[in-house]
Amino acid sequence: xPEPVLSAAHIDKSFLDNKVLDDVGIDxxxxxxxxxxxxxxxxxxxxxxxxxxxxxxxxxxxxxxxxPVHPRDTKHAQEMGVGxxxxxxxxxPNMTVxxxxxxxxxxxxxxxxxxxxxxxxxxALLSRYQLNVDVGSQLDTYSVAVQQIVAIARAVDISGKVLxxxxxxxxxxxxxxxxxxxILQRLxxxxxxIVFITHFLDQVYEIADRATVLRxxxxxxxxxxxxxxxxxxxxxxxxxxxxDTHALRIGGGRQPGGLFASFKDYALAGxxxxxxxxxxEGEIVGVAGLLGSGRTEMARLLFGIxxxxxxxxxxxxxxxxLREPRDAIALGFxxxxxxxxxxxxxxxxxxxxxxxxxxxxxxxxxxPLSQKAQVDLADRFVRALDIRTTGIEQPVKFLSGGNQQxxxxxxxxxxxxxxLxxxxxxxxxxxxAHAEIIRMINSLCDQGMSLLVISSELDEIVAYSSRVLxxxxxxxxxxxxxxxxxxxxxxxxxxxQPEVQDA
Amino acid sequence: MNVRYWPLIATITIFVVxxxxxxxxxxxxxxxxxxxxxxxxxxxxxxxAVGMTFVILSGGIDLSxxxxxxxxxxxxxxxxxxxxxxxxxxxxxxxxxxxxFGSTMGAMIHYLEVPAFIxxxxxxxxxxxxxxxxxxxxxxxxxxxxxxxxQFYYVMPGGGRITFNxxxxxxxxxxxxxxAHRTRFGSYVYALGGNAQSAALLGVPVARTTIxxxxxxxxxxxxxxxxYSLYTSSGYPLAAVGVELETIAxxxxxxxxxxxxxxxxxxxxxxxxxxxMIQTYIVFDGTLxxxxxxxxxxxxxxxFIVMQRVIVAASKRDWxxxxxAQSAPSL
Ligand SMILES: Nc1ncnc2c1ncn2[C@@H]1O[C@H](COP(=O)(O)OP(=O)(O)OP(=O)(O)O)[C@@H](O)[C@H]1O
Ligand SMILES: [Mg+2]
Numbered sequence: 165x166p167e168p169v170l171s172a173a174h175i176d177k178s179f180l181d182n183k184v185l186d187d188v189g190i191d192x193x194x195x196x197x198x199x200x201x202x203x204x205x206x207x208x209x210x211x212x213x214x215x216x217x218x219x220x221x222x223x224x225x226x227x228x229x230x231x232p233v234h235p236r237d238t239k240h241a242q243e244m245g246v247g248x249x250x251x252x253x254x255x256x257p258n259m260t261v262x263x264x265x266x267x268x269x270x271x272x273x274x275x276x277x278x279x280x281x282x283x284x285x286x287x288a289l290l291s292r293y294q295l296n297v298d299v300g301s302q303l304d305t306y307s308v309a310v311q312q313i314v315a316i317a318r319a320v321d322i323s324g325k326v327l328x329x330x331x332x333x334x335x336x337x338x339x340x341x342x343x344x345x346x347i348l349q350r351l352x353x354x355x356x357x358i359v360f361i362t363h364f365l366d367q368v369y370e371i372a373d374r375a376t377v378l379r380x381x382x383x384x385x386x387x388x389x390x391x392x393x394x395x396x397x398x399x400x401x402x403x404x405x406x407x408d409t410h411a412l413r414i415g416g417g418r419q420p421g422g423l424f425a426s427f428k429d430y431a432l433a434g435x436x437x438x439x440x441x442x443x444x445e446g447e448i449v450g451v452a453g454l455l456g457s458g459r460t461e462m463a464r465l466l467f468g469i470x471x472x473x474x475x476x477x478x479x480x481x482x483x484x485x486l487r488e489p490r491d492a493i494a495l496g497f498x499x500x501x502x503x504x505x506x507x508x509x510x511x512x513x514x515x516x517x518x519x520x521x522x523x524x525x526x527x528x529x530x531x532p533l534s535q536k537a538q539v540d541l542a543d544r545f546v547r548a549l550d551i552r553t554t555g556i557e558q559p560v561k562f563l564s565g566g567n568q569q570x571x572x573x574x575x576x577x578x579x580x581x582x583x584l585x586x587x588x589x590x591x592x593x594x595x596x597a598h599a600e601i602i603r604m605i606n607s608l609c610d611q612g613m614s615l616l617v618i619s620s621e622l623d624e625i626v627a628y629s630s631r632v633l634x635x636x637x638x639x640x641x642x643x644x645x646x647x648x649x650x651x652x653x654x655x656x657x658x659x660x661q662p663e664v665q666d667a
Numbered sequence: 668m669n670v671r672y673w674p675l676i677a678t679i680t681i682f683v684v685x686x687x688x689x690x691x692x693x694x695x696x697x698x699x700x701x702x703x704x705x706x707x708x709x710x711x712x713x714x715x716a717v718g719m720t721f722v723i724l725s726g727g728i729d730l731s732x733x734x735x736x737x738x739x740x741x742x743x744x745x746x747x748x749x750x751x752x753x754x755x756x757x758x759x760x761x762x763x764x765x766x767x768f769g770s771t772m773g774a775m776i777h778y779l780e781v782p783a784f785i786x787x788x789x790x791x792x793x794x795x796x797x798x799x800x801x802x803x804x805x806x807x808x809x810x811x812x813x814x815x816x817x818q819f820y821y822v823m824p825g826g827g828r829i830t831f832n833x834x835x836x837x838x839x840x841x842x843x844x845x846x847a848h849r850t851r852f853g854s855y856v857y858a859l860g861g862n863a864q865s866a867a868l869l870g871v872p873v874a875r876t877t878i879x880x881x882x883x884x885x886x887x888x889x890x891x892x893x894x895y896s897l898y899t900s901s902g903y904p905l906a907a908v909g910v911e912l913e914t915i916a917x918x919x920x921x922x923x924x925x926x927x928x929x930x931x932x933x934x935x936x937x938x939x940x941x942x943x944m945i946q947t948y949i950v951f952d953g954t955l956x957x958x959x960x961x962x963x964x965x966x967x968x969x970x971f972i973v974m975q976r977v978i979v980a981a982s983k984r985d986w987x988x989x990x991x992a993q994s995a996p997s998l
Contacts (some may be wrong), residue, residue, distance in 0.1 A: 237872075254869060255865055256865055267855075270851055
């Protein structure tokens with residue numbers, strides 16, 4: 165039996181008097197991919213922040229190669245050979261790609277940073293990820309997915325012994341995930357210990373050797389993936405069994421009602437080729453396509469964040485104009501954006517305020533929601549979506565990543581929208597809450613809401629949609645309906661030459 | 668073209684155009700004499716502005732600069748004239764004290780998590796107060812060393828002189844440029860200004876960098892005080908009132924974002940030069956009140972801040988436009 169590279173035992177951690185880790189331990193073997201699993205708010209991110217010196221623990225020991233270590237800060241942990249990608253992709257938007265990869269360890273020449281060598285190294289490093297970007301460009305000129313890969317590349321490069329990835333695949337495509345997994349397999353063969361946090365159980369079964377499950381800040385157990393059936397794993401995570409949401413389909417037999425909104429010849433140069441889109445009451449339209457196919461751009465147009473160069477919108481037969489999101493909200497549209505850290509969450513505001521804000525905005529600020537109405541609203545959604553918080557008056561920034569996500573969803577669900585646009589709605593949300601969200605969306609659509617779901621998860625698209633649009637190169641390249649909807653058909657259409665296929 | 672060069676290019680353009688217009692009106696402005704005087708007259712401002720650039724790049728602010736300049740000038744004068752120390756010894760002691768002062772402010776900002784505005788505001792009152800404790804009046808400095816230093820200058824073609832002070836400022840800028848753009852410390856400063864929380868998680872030594880930034884700022888303010896004492900041959904406790912604001916103006920006009928993380932040291936040099944040029948123009952004109960300097964600088968500042976907002980907005984829009992798959996066929 166080999167010795168663990170990194171071994172933590174009896175770790176306790178409290179934030180004020182909220183105990184979030186209670187006697188937790190984990191052992192990482194060399195050459196092992198170890199999944200760290202648990203519900204939203206179980207304490208996964210907190211545990212790895214402790215292992216990597218970003219937080220200090222209240223009690224417990226951490227052994228690296230059998231010797232006790234006390235990581236002072238993240239730099240210290242990096243120097244010990246522990247590389248990490250935190251859940252909130254933490255990079256520097258104002259610096260170049262190369263600087264982001266090498267900050268703190270830039271190659272020096274005569275005591276000065278050797279920019280030429282740094283950029284050369286950066287290009288070589290990223291080419292392993294099939295990423296061919298201009299490393300001298302500012303990071304924020306690239307998409308979230310590119311930034312995520314840069315963060316991963318940095319962590320992999322730093323990690324001599326341990327690599328920790330906290331939901332690294334959340335904004336990646338199937339293809340990019342495959343590239344990443346290929347690299348992880350190589351690193352594993354080299355004897356690295358890898359921690360992999362995710363809510364995608366398929367990915368866990370694909371790549372992990374062992375899993376440690378946390379629940380409510382306690383360790384439930386560690387098991388080898390080979391003898392851990394999926395249902396057992398879910399039960400370990402949630403503490404109870406749930407019906408397999410995998411097979412759940414809510415879009416299939418849905419009969420759409422009357423026409424709600426109709427976008428005609430909508431177009432914006434460089435972002436969206438002219439498209440027509442009719443959305444019916446009670447209909448769920450899924451939008452699939454690779455990253456960069458223009459899914460998010462389309463959503464931004466539909467919600468009035470970007471103004472189209474041309475095109476007309478009629479809502480319930482009346483012509484309308486979207487000059488800004490306010491107009492869209494007034495028409496009963498809602499939009500939960502993809503990049504919630506930037507566009508969605510108001511970190512310093514409380515859970516209650518974050519949930520009430522969209523409803524308030526639609527009512528107009530002259531008619532404030534009463535405190536009681538806000539409290540009732542927040543309480544209802546905290547319960548319905550199982551948002552883990554110390555109370556509705558807790559600032560949202562202290563919630564776990566997945567719980568922040570749920571707050572943004574709750575905000576839009578609370579407005580009772582007539583048209584809801586969800587960009588990657590369940591990214592980072594655990595299996596239990598996932599089922600709950602699908603149930604809620606289903607009942608809203610039964611009441612006549614029309615829904616547009618954008619997702620990289622084809623399973624999710626298939627589960628939701630009564631109609632699927634496939635985007636390619638910023639244009640709608642195909643459409644699937646009813647019984648024709650399946651993962652295989654979507655994949656085929658994404659790969660196919662543009663051509664409309666109707667059922 | 669990368670949007671982060673826009674402010675710098677705008678600054679340089681404004682400088683060139685304004686200078687050309689001024690030269691058309693007063694051809695005598697186009698001479699190395701004017702340049703030499705401009706450098707000498709603004710040397711203390713420039714030295715302090717280098718420090719301010721680091722502070723603002725890191726996302727902070729240092730309001731104590733003017734007071735530290737006065738403190739440094741007075742301490743040098745006291746040590747030389749009243750304690751009879753050699754000026755070099757006086758300089759060393761003064762720079763050491765100033766650096767400690769800045770480090771302390773940096774440590775308070777980092778460890779006590781007090782906003783830089785508050786800490787350096789307190790530092791401003793403190794330094795000015797201590798200066799008045801040292802003396803109420805102007806202390807003249809008569810020392811052979813001062814005369815000796817003043818005889819160093821470089822004569823440019825055309826007869827203009829780069830004096831010791833002017834030259835020192837250029838050297839400080841040169842060192843500042845290297846420190847900001849070619850060292851790890853410099854990259855840490857930009858990182859802090861970009862996103863302090865991310866910087867910490869990436870392993871940037873936040874404490875060391877914050878303390879370093881304010882130490883550099885106060886060190887340079889101290890050096891600026893020495894330059895000022897060489898310039899005026901005295902130490903005066905009411906000197907350099909409000910200079911911190913002038914340096915902030917130079918930094919912002921030089922294209923550095925007040926919110927931190929974006930900008931160039933070279934821009935600050937242009938910012939200083941623009942301010943100096945406006946003053947020179949007013950002297951040449953002879954009829955304009957010197958308040959016009961403030962009015963024009965005020966106008967410029969306003970224009971630059973508006974422009975920076977536009978650029979930030981434009982760069983946000985810019986990346987949305989950029990295709991994800993720009994150069995990576997697989998993504
Ligand atoms: N800085 C903080 N201050 C206060 N509470 C915090 C802080 N960070 C985390 N918590 C709390 O600790 C608990 C665990 O959070 P953590 O981020 O570790 O969850 P997680 O397992 O990573 O969840 P997710 O899957 O949603 O990312 C949560 O209840 C959260 O509210
Ligand atoms: Mg987490």
